[in-house]
Structure formats: C-alpha cells, structure tokens
Amino acid sequence: MLNPHWPKPSLNLAEEIRFYGSEFAKLKDQLSDVEFVPDQLVSSPQQVSQLKDKLQDVDGILAIHLTIGIGSILNEILSVGKPTVVFAVPYSGHEWAGFGTMQKQQLGAKMECMLTTDYKQLAVAVRPFRAIHHLREAKILDVTTRSFAKYAESMKEKFGTEIKQVELERVVSAYNAVDDAEASKETQRWLKEAAQVVEPAKQDIFKSCKLALAFERLLDEEDATVMTVDCYGTMWDKTIKLPAYPCLGFTRLNDMGLGGICESDLPSAMTHIIFQGLAGKPGFISDPTVDESKNAIILAHCLGTRKMDGPEGPAAPYKIRTVMERQEGVVPQVEMRVGQKVTQAILLGTDFIPYFTGEIIEAPVSLQDDRGCRTKITVKVDGDVKKLWKSWANGLHRQTCYGDITPELTLLCRFKDIKMVNEAV
Numbered sequence: 001m002l003n004p005h006w007p008k009p010s011l012n013l014a015e016e017i018r019f020y021g022s023e024f025a026k027l028k029d030q031l032s033d034v035e036f037v038p039d040q041l042v043s044s045p046q047q048v049s050q051l052k053d054k055l056q057d058v059d060g061i062l063a064i065h066l067t068i069g070i071g072s073i074l075n076e077i078l079s080v081g082k083p084t085v086v087f088a089v090p091y092s093g094h095e096w097a098g099f100g101t102m103q104k105q106q107l108g109a110k111m112e113c114m115l116t117t118d119y120k121q122l123a124v125a126v127r128p129f130r131a132i133h134h135l136r137e138a139k140i141l142d143v144t145t146r147s148f149a150k151y152a153e154s155m156k157e158k159f160g161t162e163i164k165q166v167e168l169e170r171v172v173s174a175y176n177a178v179d180d181a182e183a184s185k186e187t188q189r190w191l192k193e194a195a196q197v198v199e200p201a202k203q204d205i206f207k208s209c210k211l212a213l214a215f216e217r218l219l220d221e222e223d224a225t226v227m228t229v230d231c232y233g234t235m236w237d238k239t240i241k242l243p244a245y246p247c248l249g250f251t252r253l254n255d256m257g258l259g260g261i262c263e264s265d266l267p268s269a270m271t272h273i274i275f276q277g278l279a280g281k282p283g284f285i286s287d288p289t290v291d292e293s294k295n296a297i298i299l300a301h302c303l304g305t306r307k308m309d310g311p312e313g314p315a316a317p318y319k320i321r322t323v324m325e326r327q328e329g330v331v332p333q334v335e336m337r338v339g340q341k342v343t344q345a346i347l348l349g350t351d352f353i354p355y356f357t358g359e360i361i362e363a364p365v366s367l368q369d370d371r372g373c374r375t376k377i378t379v380k381v382d383g384d385v386k387k388l389w390k391s392w393a394n395g396l397h398r399q400t401c402y403g404d405i406t407p408e409l410t411l412l413c414r415f416k417d418i419k420m421v422n423e424a425v
Helices: 013-026 045-055 071-077 096-104 121-137 147-161 168-177 180-193 203-220 247-255 266-279 384-393 405-415
Strands: 062-063 084-088 111-115 139-143 162-167 226-229 259-261 284-291 296-300 318-323 327-336 343-344 352-360 373-381 400-401 419-422
Touching: 013 071, 013 121, 013 247, 013 400, 045 071, 062 071, 062 121, 062 168, 071 096, 084 247, 096 111, 111 405, 121 266, 121 405, 139 168, 139 203, 139 266, 147 162, 147 226, 147 266, 162 168, 168 296, 180 203, 180 318, 180 384, 203 247, 203 327, 226 247, 226 284, 247 327, 266 318, 266 400, 266 405, 284 373, 284 384, 296 352, 296 384, 318 343, 327 373, 343 405, 352 405, 405 419
Parallel strands: 062 084, 084 111, 139 162, 139 226, 226 259, 352 419
Antiparallel strands: 284 296, 284 400, 296 373, 318 327, 343 352, 343 400, 352 373
C-alpha cells in the first residue's frame, strides 16, 4: 500500500527501502553470490503479475513486508509457485495473523515467515534458495563400475542434480597427464603445512598430490563440482587401479569449496552439496560409535577436511597419515575444533533427512590413540544419545558440518517436501 495508515500514516517507503539496503550491505559477505532479480517495491497484485515472467527462473522469493494491506499482493506472489520467505518486523501490518492459515492452503505450501527484528535473518532466509540452486546446478562424478542409474534419475528429477559415471581408465589418464613439476610443488605445500608426517613415504604423498590435481582437472573438464570414488571397489580392480588413494585429493576439493566424497557415497555427496548451499561449509563423512557415559557419539573417518569453516576460513592443523585399516595410502589427520557446535544429517532417498546437533568435546589426534579412523571428533549430543542410536538406520555414513544449521535446513526441507527428523529428541 503506497499510502498506509499502518504502521503509521507518515511512513516513508523510500526510507524503508534504503534502510533494508543498508541491512543487506552489512550481510554482503554472506550474500556475495546472490542476485536479486527483480529487486523492487510492489504495491499491487497487478505489479506482481507483470513480473511473473522474470520470476520463473529464480530459485526463491524473499518478500519484505512493509505496510498493512498486502494480502492480495502476497497471494499473487505465492501464485508464482516458487519457495517464498516473508520477512516481517513488528508493526509491519496485521497480515501476520493469517500467515499460519495461508501456509496450510495450497498457495502457501511453499511459504515460510520470519517475524523478527533480527535483520541477520535476511541471510538465513536466502540460504535455502542458494541450496536449491546448488543442487540444481551441481554435477557429481562417480568413479565406479557399479550401476546407480535409478538413484541418479531420482536425484535429477527431484533436485536437478546430475550424476555421471567416470571410467577408471579416464582417471588414470588424467593422472598421467599431470605435470610432475606441478605435482612436486603441490607435494611440498602439503609437507610444509603439515604438523607432522608420520607413516607415508614422500613418493606416496607425491602420487596422492598428483591424483589430487587430476581430480581438479576432471571436474574442470566436466564442469562438475563433486568427485567420489568407489575406493574399496573400483580402486582394487585386478587389471587397473588408481595409482594412489583418493583421500588427500578429496580433502583438497573440500578445502576449495568443491566436494570430495569417500566410497562412492552418493547420499553423502548430495548432503555435502546441501551443506555448502546452506552454510558455505563442507561436510565430514564419518563412521560413528557411541559413548553413553558422555551422552556422546564419536564420529570417525580417515579422511578429514582442513577447512571446515569454508574455503575462506582457517585451515585446521593436520598430520599426514596412512589409511588406518589398510596401513597404506595418504590421508590428512585433521584436528577439529573443540567447543564447536555441529550439525549431522544425511539425505535418504529424495524425501527424508534424519539429523541431530551437538558440540565437539574431544578431537583426539595422539599417535597412541590408534583405534578407529584417523580423524575423530567426540560430539556431545543435544538430546539423548540412547534415543539417537536406537533410531539409527540406513548404514553408517552421515555428514557433519560446523554450526547449528537447523533453521536453514528446516526451510529447505519445507520447500522441497523433505521430512526432517531429529533422532536425538
């Protein structure tokens, strides 16, 4: 409404828009990859109708409630059929009293509302749209001889994600094409930055670094974002196998803001993409074990990611180790941050995400702590770890990222019709 009586007759809409512009400017680092098209004031359903062609290709709509009298305007926005977040501070109008009812109706199925004076939530509102975009644009390369056609088809249909099989021979060819001088330079970087090299020989580290560069080359060639390898299957083919373990290469991709996923684990790859879209952070794949005495779950895997805060964040300390159960290969044993809040989740099928949150209370890296995998974190669960393990199903692997991303994950699940269950409560 251009001449509102609420929140006050003298409301200056131009000043309101400038104010929100200043709030978005404060969030520029979190919104650097977001384009608002269109970005304008609408005061009638007819204006929204005229914008519908421009709205067809957007990932979501952020509607900021400024004045009373937006009911018909909001209905027209919802008729576009895109995920929509309505942001409303107190005194914007009385329409909030009907938002709950609207959500239960057909047009409101993809509507969420934020009624708050916390303007940082504007960034939270946009994160599920980013995740939707990441999923739609992502391409996963899977080095395996196993068939995953049905799974790939379901991911493509639901999220737009492409999953492509890559022959082992092509990876070996890409490895052989990497210049040894470039691989030596990469090797020196890993050696220099490591806190300690424990078991692996320098030649093994060189091979792992050369394979890491080959992974990046393959992703570039395919315009892909995530790489996974059937480490304990395809890798051990009797006629041809990878010249090195893929672990260091996966860590490097994760540090770069791409994705390196163990064991051709496609659900973990999809969850990794979701985490990057929602939080800008990678996931840590793990095999869990439980310690009820601490109300904790221990998450362990030989592959650790150094930049769990995202590619622009600090790199955690690491040692260069062998794969524990094989006593060969090269992996970074990463010392994660004690006291850090985390979220663990996994996308199962197309419509279910079990999750929990907790806090890292231990991150053992002692050479004497030789049980389980190399990188470990003990996470005190928010809730009851006994309930968590009793409800656990569908295998061991899940993904863990830094931070409590429950609000963003909840929005994404609403918009994409995914059931989300906290298994620890």
